[in-house]
Structure formats: C-alpha cells, structure tokens
Amino acid sequence: MFSFFKKKPKVDPLAAAPTPTPAAAPATQNTGVNTEAISGTPLPPANQPVLTTPETTPAETVPQNKASWLSRLKAGLAKTSGSLTMLFVGAKIDDNLYEELESALLMSDAGIDATQFLLDQLKIQVRQNKLTEAEQVKTALKTLLINLLTPLQQSLELERHQPLVIMIAGVNGAGKTTTIGKLAKHMQAHGQSVLLAAGDTFRAAAREQLTVWGERNNVTVIAQESGDPAAVAFDAVHSAVAKGTNVVMVDTAGRLPTQLHLMEELKKIKRVVGKGLESAPHEVLLVIDGNTGQNALAQVKAFDDALNLTGLIITKLDGTAKGGILAAIAKTRPIPVYFIGIGEKIDDLQPFNAHEFVDALLS
Numbered sequence: 001m002f003s004f005f006k007k008k009p010k011v012d013p014l015a016a017a018p019t020p021t022p023a024a025a026p027a028t029q030n031t032g033v034n035t036e037a038i039s040g041t042p043l044p045p046a047n048q049p050v051l052t053t054p055e056t057t058p059a060e061t062v063p064q065n066k067a068s069w070l071s072r073l074k075a076g077l078a079k080t081s082g083s084l085t086m087l088f089v090g091a092k093i094d095d096n097l098y099e100e101l102e103s104a105l106l107m108s109d110a111g112i113d114a115t116q117f118l119l120d121q122l123k124i125q126v127r128q129n130k131l132t133e134a135e136q137v138k139t140a141l142k143t144l145l146i147n148l149l150t151p152l153q154q155s156l157e158l159e160r161h162q163p164l165v166i167m168i169a170g171v172n173g174a175g176k177t178t179t180i181g182k183l184a185k186h187m188q189a190h191g192q193s194v195l196l197a198a199g200d201t202f203r204a205a206a207r208e209q210l211t212v213w214g215e216r217n218n219v220t221v222i223a224q225e226s227g228d229p230a231a232v233a234f235d236a237v238h239s240a241v242a243k244g245t246n247v248v249m250v251d252t253a254g255r256l257p258t259q260l261h262l263m264e265e266l267k268k269i270k271r272v273v274g275k276g277l278e279s280a281p282h283e284v285l286l287v288i289d290g291n292t293g294q295n296a297l298a299q300v301k302a303f304d305d306a307l308n309l310t311g312l313i314i315t316k317l318d319g320t321a322k323g324g325i326l327a328a329i330a331k332t333r334p335i336p337v338y339f340i341g342i343g344e345k346i347d348d349l350q351p352f353n354a355h356e357f358v359d360a361l362l363s
Contacts (some may be wrong), residue, residue, distance in 0.1 A: 001278070009342055057156045072343065072356070073342055074359075076318040076342045077317060077322075078324050083107065087100050087101055093126060093132065095138070097134070098123070106359075110327040117148075118145070118330055122141055145358045145361070150333065151334055152212065152334060152335070153336075158187070161280070162244075165237055165283075166284075166285060167233075167283070168286075170299075172254030173254065174287045175315035175341065179252060179315060183219050185346055188219070191245050195219065195240045195245045197223075197232050197248060199229040199233050199252045200252060201250050233250045233272060237277050263303075279359045288300070289315055290315060290341075293322070301333055309335050310335075311336045326357065
C-alpha cells in the first residue's frame with residue numbers, strides 16, 4: 001500500500017536541548033524530497049536496518065505493487081495513449097504531424113487552451129533544439145506535459161488541524177461516497193481516527209452506502225434520515241471535537257452546477273461548519289468522474305467559484321477515460337489533484353504523480 005498523505009512536521013521538545021556530544025551532528029542535506037510524504041515515517045539513520053511495521057509496506061513488495069498500479073493506469077488510459085503514440089511512428093516533423101497531434105490532444109479532452117499551449121511550446125522546442133526525429137519530438141512533448149501537470153501534484157497534509165475537517169462535493173455518479181470510504185481506510189492506516197458525516201440527506205442510498213463503508217472500516221457515521229445537511233455536518237464536527245477525532249469527512253448531496261439552489265446549500269454547509277469550528281472546513285475537495293470530458297472542467301469552474309476548492313480527486317480512469325482533462329485543468333484552473341482512481345478496490349485510489357501519469361499517456 002502506498003503512502004497517501006503528508007503529515008505536519010512535529011517539533012521534538014528535546015531537539016533544542018544541549019547534547020553531551022563534542023560536536024553537533026551534520027545537518028541533513030535538503031534534497032527537496034519530503035520523506036514523510038513518501039513513507040509516512042522519517043528515514044532511519046545511515047547503515048541502520050529499515051524496520052517494517054503494520055503501517056508500512058515491506059520494501060520488497062513495493063516494486064510489485066507499483067508495477068501493478070502503473071500497468072492498470074496505462075490500461076485505463078490506453079485509448080489516448082494509442083492515439084498519441086502512433087502519431088510518432090515513422091512520422092515526419094511537418095505541419096501534418098502538428099495537425100494530427102492537435103486533433104489527438106483535443107480528442108483526449110485536453111481542451112483548446114492546453115492544446116494550443118502545448119503545440120506552440122513544442123514548435124519552439126523543435127526549432128530551438130533542432131529536433132529531427134519523431135521520437136525526439138515525442139520526448140519533448142512528454143517533458144512539456146510533465147511541466148504542465150507537476151504544479152497539480154501536491155499532498156494532502158494531515159494533523160495540521162485537530163480535527164481536520166474535509167468537505168467533499170461532486171455530481172451524482174462521480175464516485176464521491178466510494179472515494180470517502182477509501183480515504184477513510186487509508187487515513188486509518190496512517191494512524192488517524194476518522195468520523196464521517198452523511199450530508200446527503202436527500203438520497204437514502206447514499207446514507208446507507210456511507211454507513212456500510214463506516215461499518216466495514218469501523219468508523220462512526222453521523223447521519224439523519226431527513227433534515228438539514230448543514231446540521232448533520234455541524235453535529236459531526238462537534239462530536240469530533242468532543243471525542244478528539246483526527247479527521248472529519250463531510251459527504252454532500254450530488255448535484256449539477258446548474259442547480260443553483262443546491263449549490264447555495266453547499267455554501268450553507270461550508271458556512272455552518274465554519275461556525276462550528278474556526279477555519280473549517282480545512283479542505284474542500286471535488287470528486288470528478290474522469291469519463292465526463294470537458295464537462296469536468298465546467299464542474300471544476302462552477303464548484304470552485306462557489307466553494308473555493310482546495311483539491312480534486314479524479315476517479316474512474318479505468319476504461320473510456322481519455323486523461324487529457326488534467327491538462328485542461330492545469331492550464332485553465334490549476335487546482336491541486338490529490339488523488340486519481342482507476343477502479344473499485346481500496347488500492348485503486350492513489351496519489352497523483354505527474355511523471356507516472358504522463359508515462360502512461362505517452363509510454
């Protein structure tokens with residue numbers, strides 16, 4: 001199982017105490033890699049054995065799990081990958097290649113802005129670096145895509161608030177409730193206690209589904225058969241404060257951005273949660289079905305305008321999804337993509353990694 005989250009660095013009160021050693025230990029070089037975000041625990045001192053605990057994955061199993069994840073991601077994006085990579089097989093670098101590439105990017109849901117940006121930058125790279133081989137152009141495109149998507153690659157930081165309140169929104173069918181269940185399971189694996197708020201009071205099936213996830217993960221679910229979703233969220237936050245729970249996740253009713261009265265209800269939930277706990281909700285996440293194409297970008301814009309989103313979760317990248325929508329988001333509304341999902345299993349939701357994603361698109 002891979003690590004999902006980054007924990008807020010903890011200050012050791014003994015760290016400032018003087019040590020009896022004659023010389024201070026050499027400072028650790030800043031490599032730009034946050035070991036806590038990768039492994040969930042600090043790296044051991046040099047030449048010390050790595051101890052495996054129930055919360056960590058044995059080192060020898062990581063490559064196998066990683067390979068399985070990457071192969072499934074590639075399979076999910078195979079449609080776009082095939083249409084893009086075939087363009088460079090024996091191709092000449094001319095206007096025909098650029099036109100075909102433009103069509104392929106648009107068909108992948110990259111959108112007009114991102115497509116034009118990538119083509120313009122690619123032509124500059126070809127001209128400045130005097131690229132003459134199709135494989136070189138493909139490599140240049142991969143680099144441009146990685147640079148475009150890397151700003152979206154961020155970790156969801158735990159333990160910076162007590163409790164950490166996460167509000168989760170999305171349209172019906174995006175996989176919202178299932179995603180909440182998966183996140184709860186992984187948060188527990190990282191030592192976090194979790195409470196769920198069934199804020200979708202309009203749909204009985206949503207409450208039942210969330211309750212099933214709660215029972216499966218031994219997580220408390222605050223729910224009402226009817227009533228005000230904001231009140232359910234408020235009660236959940238107060239319960240978490242009283243019990244010392246680490247994380248509260250608030251499910252909300254699925255809705256279309258055009259349903260203005262329901263969007264107003266989302267705003268109300270956010271306001272009421274803020275009254276229950278100062279600065280809450282600390283994260284406002286939007287779950288997006290990766291198969292919805294350019295409509296996903298419209299959802300991002302509408303929900304962000306209403307709620308000031310802090311992160312995205314892209315689900316269902318396991319079949320007909322084209323994948324280019326991430327480029328459209330990066331160019332138009334660059335909100336962090338915390339996770340992507342490729343299936344229903346618990347490990348099918350993983351942190352977004354720009355390099356891995358682009359490799360799957362242009363393998």
